[in-house]
Amino acid sequence: MNYGFIGLGNMATAIIKGMAASKKFDTNHLYGMNRSYEKTDELVQQYGIQGCTTIEELMKKVDVVVLAVKPQVLSSILPTVKAFLRKNQIVISIAAGKSLAYLQEQLDGHPSIFRVMPNINAIIGASTSCYSTPASTSNAHKQLIEEMFETIGTIVELPENLFSIFTTIGCASPAFTYLYIDSLARAAVREGMPKEMALEIAASSVLGSAKMILESKEHPMALVDQVCSPGGTTIQGVTSLQANRFEGVIHDAVMAVTRKDHSLQ
Numbered sequence: 358m359n360y361g362f363i364g365l366g367n368m369a370t371a372i373i374k375g376m377a378a379s380k381k382f383d384t385n386h387l388y389g390m391n392r393s394y395e396k397t398d399e400l401v402q403q404y405g406i407q408g409c410t411t412i413e414e415l416m417k418k419v420d421v422v423v424l425a426v427k428p429q430v431l432s433s434i435l436p437t438v439k440a441f442l443r444k445n446q447i448v449i450s451i452a453a454g455k456s457l458a459y460l461q462e463q464l465d466g467h468p469s470i471f472r473v474m475p476n477i478n479a480i481i482g483a484s485t486s487c488y489s490t491p492a493s494t495s496n497a498h499k500q501l502i503e504e505m506f507e508t509i510g511t512i513v514e515l516p517e518n519l520f521s522i523f524t525t526i527g528c529a530s531p532a533f534t535y536l537y538i539d540s541l542a543r544a545a546v547r548e549g550m551p552k553e554m555a556l557e558i559a560a561s562s563v564l565g566s567a568k569m570i571l572e573s574k575e576h577p578m579a580l581v582d583q584v585c586s587p588g589g590t591t592i593q594g595v596t597s598l599q600a601n602r603f604e605g606v607i608h609d610a611v612m613a614v615t616r617k618d619h620s621l622q
């Protein structure tokens with residue numbers, strides 16, 4: 358089975374890295390093409406993938422094609438993808454916002470079109486990904502998607518109506534979390550701690566807190582109460598965050614991302 362990537366930016370590079378590192382995929386069977394050949398050449402040199410210079414060349418060689426260009430670019434490549442699409446080829450789009458219905462319409466109702474939404478933590482094999490398929494999809498196709506994307510982290514199947522909010526809380530949210538960690542560290546710098554040390558402490562504490570939520574099964578607010586000693590220090594910070602609309606600010610950000618995602622359809 359040959360796998361091809363159109364658009365070799367951050368995400369395709371992360372997926373190729375994960376597939377290349379796993380024992381399940383042979384890089385002789387991974388193909389890539391990018392608008393500028395430099396990026397293709399980097400991946401040829403680094404992972405031993407097969408470089409293509411045109412969509413036509415790639416489409417003729419692969420069984421699975423991953424559309425990994427920006428959503429705004431997708432409509433300009435789909436006519437060429439359609440022109441060379443064979444009946445048994447599998448199309449996977451990772452573009453934000455572009456629905457299965459849109460992709461099916463652009464590709465003349467091609468039967469095997471799927472959406473996957475990974476996140477940037479794929480680069481270190483820690484993506485939280487989801488996928489969505491048309492109702493009639495076979496288990497073999499689902500297994501193929503899961504095997505590909507398990508090489509970069511975890512993946513769950515979701516109904517497509519939850520794709521947009523998944524994109525926000527699963528795939529845009531790493532940017533929020535990086536911002537939060539940097540804010541904690543920057544506050545420590547104000548108190549005299551070196552930035553590098555502060556980042557390591559803040560990131561490690563966020564990692565531990567995330568594990569606590571996943572493993573303890575406690576309600577997050579019960580955990581908040583466990584940190585806040587009566588008359589203690591933490592409650593001062595928690596009430597300060599609440600007075601500054603912490604939850605409201607997060608909701609506003611989530612809604613802003615989700616609105617933009619809807620506008621891409």
Ligand SMILES: NC(=O)C1=CN([C@@H]2O[C@H](COP(=O)(O)OP(=O)(O)OC[C@H]3O[C@@H](n4cnc5c(N)ncnc54)[C@H](O)[C@@H]3O)[C@@H](O)[C@H]2O)C=CC1
Pocket residue numbers: 363364365366367368369390391392393396425426427428430433434451452453474475476477528
């Ligand atoms: N960056 C992220 O955290 C995530 C991105 N996505 C989705 O993944 C897709 C790719 O995103 P990134 O990798 O971040 O973008 P990127 O900008 O890093 O990569 C896109 C690549 O496509 C290439 N390209 C542009 N026009 C082309 C054309 N006509 N033919 C061939 N290649 C072309 C660009 O040169 C670039 O290398 C987007 O649709 C995005 O919505 C999904 C989940 C997370």
Ligand SMILES: O=C(O)[C@@H]1CCC=N1
Pocket residue numbers: 453524528529
């Ligand atoms: O910002 C974006 O459009 C992409 C989609 C999810 C994460 N990054």
